[in-house]
Amino acid sequence: MPSVDIHCVDVSKRFGATEVVAPLSITLEAGQTTALVGPSGCGKSTLLRMIAGLEDPDTGEIRLGDEAPQAVARRGGLAMAFQDPSLLPWRSVRANIALGAELARKPGGDVDALIDLVGLGGFADHRPAELSGGMRQRAAIARSLISAPDVLLLDEPFGAVDAMTRRRLNAELPPLWRSRGATVVLITHSVEEAVLLSDRVLVLSSRPARVVADIPVDLSGTRDARLLETPDAMAVSRQVFAALEAA
Amino acid sequence: MMPTVRAIGWCLFLLALWEALARISPDTVLVSSPSAIAAYVAENMGLLARATAETSVNAMWGFVWGNLGAVLLGVTMILVPRSQRTLSALALLVFCVPLIASGPILRVLFGTGTGPQVMLGALAVYYTTLLTFLIGLRSVSQNWTDLMRIYGRGALSTLIRVRARASLPYLFVGLQISAPAAFLGAMIGEFTGAERGLGVLTLRAMRGLDTDATWTLAVVAACVAMAAYSVIGWVGERAVGYKPVILLSAPASSVPTASWMRLAELGFIAVLVLALWQSSMDAFDLNRFFAKRPGDVWAFLMEPQNRDTLFSALAETLSFAAPGYIAGLAVGAGLAALLVLSPSLSGAAMPVAVALRAVPIITTAPLLVLAFGRGLVGTMVVVAVMIFFPTFVACQQGLRQTPGQIVDVFKSYGAGRWHLLRAAQVPAMLPAFFASARMAVPAALLAVTTVEWLATGKGIGLLMAMTASTSDYNMLWSCVAVLALVATAAYGMVAMMERAVLRIYASEQVV
CATH class of the missing domain: 1.10.3720.10 (MetI-like)
Structure with a gap:
């Protein structure tokens, strides 16, 4: 599995008169999970969309490894989960998840094992309309994982999931993408989630987005809810909160 | 089961009523x-x-x-x-x-x-x-x-x-x-x-x-x-x-903002149309006697006498079509707005109107002309009936698009039905109304020319019927070209009014 690092060099973006992302340079290391946190509307999503190749930066350049994002997309190396599940209503859960592999032109692997993993066992043949909001979101996350992407972009994918499921997914999904060596960028509003899931937290300022803090998350032990109660984790959380308040 | 029985009952009742009316009618x-x-x-x-x-x-x-x-x-x-x-x-x-x-x-x-x-x-x-x-x-x-x-x-x-x-x-x-x-x-x-x-x-x-x-x-x-x-x-x-x-909205595409760009685009399309016309006639090597080219039509229309004949027929046609067009739109939208005041009546009228919309109205034109005569009234009724059903159905659907929360706001202030209709429901209906007004332009011209051709013997419809039988193909092609221009211009004018109104009342529909 090739690992891909993400280079943003002097990247900026404006929509009309509004500067959304100020010139910004960061490197996200291969195989790491980086969380982006920051105030609402600060330009996190725009940055993520530029990494995905959905928007072109006005200045600067984004490279995934030594390729342009669009080139990685064409060889099926990218996947993304949106805030909204965006499932195709006419496909069953299984077919929606398989779509990820189909579009990436990759063998699907074990769709049913993944369905069980995200807790949708028994719902594989249901249509999205028959599922709850949280179940749809889990199907969307499974769709982004099925193609074993090199770069996985998660735009607040757990926002609409209920607290218990969120806790379970927080524990079970990261080992999956870590074991595949994916480079993950996660947008979240939850500081705890950022600390729990990532190797590094980037705190962004309000618009236009700049990096105000770059906090490594160097925690040993199993990454589950209990970890958050350790002094080390609480120290990291405090650091992130402090940076957010200053942002 | 019950609705079917009731529907059959209604049909039998209407048939009986029709039979009775026909029997007592003095005019067989x-x-x-x-x-x-x-x-x-x-x-x-x-x-x-x-x-x-x-x-x-x-x-x-x-x-x-x-x-x-x-x-x-x-x-x-x-x-x-x-x-x-x-x-x-x-x-x-x-x-x-x-x-x-x-x-x-x-x-x-x-x-x-x-x-x-x-x-x-x-x-x-x-x-x-x-x-x-x-x-x-x-x-x-x-x-x-x-x-x-x-x-x-x-x-x-x-x-x-x-x-x-x-x-x-x-x-x-x-x-x-x-x-x-x-x-x-x-x-x-x-x-x-x-x-x-x-x-x-x-x-x-x-x-x-x-x-x-x-x-x-x-x-x-x-x-x-x-x-x-x-x-x-x-x-x-x-x-x-x-x-x-x-709503049959116009195909959305970005309109160039500068007026010279729009003019240039219009010119490009006009040239394209003329070129397509000319080249399709030439490509199939069609006989110039009946397959006229743009140049033939231009030369024909340059003769004042030909022009006078065509334009006086066109004026007569338009003078019949315009009142019918306006009447059809007004009655369709007005009835839809009135029926919304009585939800039960509106529920009953909707399926009937949807069904009647499917009737190819032109086939009933001969009956309407029999009933209302070959003059202005007969033609007007045909045009109005042709436009009425699609307008009525679209406006009813438009009225139902009024957001429930807005209706609730009005109700929570104890506002009356008329106030709700005027201030919330009619504005919500406007996109549907204008979409049907636009689509009704070609429909009105179709209705008026068909009824002239078939029944009343007036206007440009008659002129085309005559030229077809006297092999005056120059006149025929000129009629078609002029009608196409008039219809497109009228359609464009309604579309401009539509954009102006929708910018205020339904900005999300203007693309």
Whole structure:
């Protein structure tokens, strides 16, 4: 599995008169999970969309490894989960998840094992309309994982999931993408989630987005809810909160 | 079970009422009774069956070709976005030529046979299908198209995996509307000089003042068209499960802002149309005697005498069409607004109006002319009736789009029904009203020219009917060109008013 690092060099973006992302340079290391946190509307999503190749930066350049994002997309190396599940209503859960592999032109692997993993066992043949909001979101996350992407972009994918499921997914999904060596960028509003899931937290300022803090998350032990109660984790959380308040 | 029984009960009651009215009517030339129609059907079973089969087969081929063309056009416009504005302008221009004007032209180009009927059937359906299909193709969320791009997939893949399936419910609405329209097109093709079919029988019945035959033919045409409408509706519901509400908005595409850009675009399209006209005539090496080129029409119109004849006929036609157009829109929108004050009445009226919208109204034109005379009133009624049903249905659907929360706000202040209607529901209806006002422009011109051709013997309809029989092909082609220009200009004017009003009341609809 090739690992891909993400280079943003002097990247900026404006929509009309509004500067959304100020010139910004960061490197996200291969195989790491980086969380982006920051105030609402600060330009996190725009940055993520530029990494995905959905928007072109006005200045600067984004490279995934030594390729342009669009080139990685064409060889099926990218996947993304949106805030909204965006499932195709006419496909069953299984077919929606398989779509990820189909579009990436990759063998699907074990769709049913993944369905069980995200807790949708028994719902594989249901249509999205028959599922709850949280179940749809889990199907969307499974769709982004099925193609074993090199770069996985998660735009607040757990926002609409209920607290218990969120806790379970927080524990079970990261080992999956870590074991595949994916480079993950996660947008979240939850500081705890950022600390729990990532190797590094980037705190962004309000618009236009700049990096105000770059906090490594160097925690040993199993990454589950209990970890958050350790002094080390609480120290990291405090650091992130402090940076957010200053942002 | 109960609704079916009740529906049958209503039908029997209406038939009895009709029979009674026909019996007490002093004027037997005007109204046929159901029993007289039944008797006529029994007597002429073989003839009617052969004519119905002939017209239905022509309509079916028109339906197939027209819808196929619409789907190809829609797909091209989505895959090649740069082609959108030019293609939609060409599609609109062709749609604006009244069928009764293209009929004789196709007749001289195709000669005898079923070509013109099929072609007119196709022309009658392709535009509404194109509009509904395009709305469907665009009814995809941005996340879906983003998803395709995330995996490096292009427009073709998005079309196949997302847009095609998402557009199906919309396409079925278009196909359903186009079934009666194809039938109408085929019949108009038969009016303009076929040998067989319901249209030919209608002409003969009218010329012979045969009331029973005229009524029977109108009823048969209406029944076949409504049957096709119902079958496609049933298939659509089975296949995709639901029916979206569609306002026939103009195909969305960005309008260039600078006025010189718009002028340049208009000029480009005009040159393109003339070039297509000239080259298609040349490519098939069509005889200049009947296949006129743009230059011939220009030379013909440069003669003041020809111009006077054409324009005075056109003025007469427009003076009949305009009041009918306005009356049809006003009554349709007014009735829809009034009915919203009484929800139970509106619930009952809606299915009836939807069903009647499917009747190819032109086939009832001879009856309306029998009843209201060959003057202004008769023509006006035909035009108004043609426009009334689609307007009424669209406005009712528009009124139902009023957001429930806004209605609740009004109710929580104890506002009266009239106040709610005026301040919330009528504005919510405006997009639907203007969409139907725009689509009604070509419909009104079709109605007025057809009724002139068939029955009243006035205006540009008569002029075309005469030129077709006297082989004055210069006049015929000039009439068609002028009518196309007038219809497109009127359509454009209504569309401009629509944009101005919608910018205020429904900014999300203005693209």
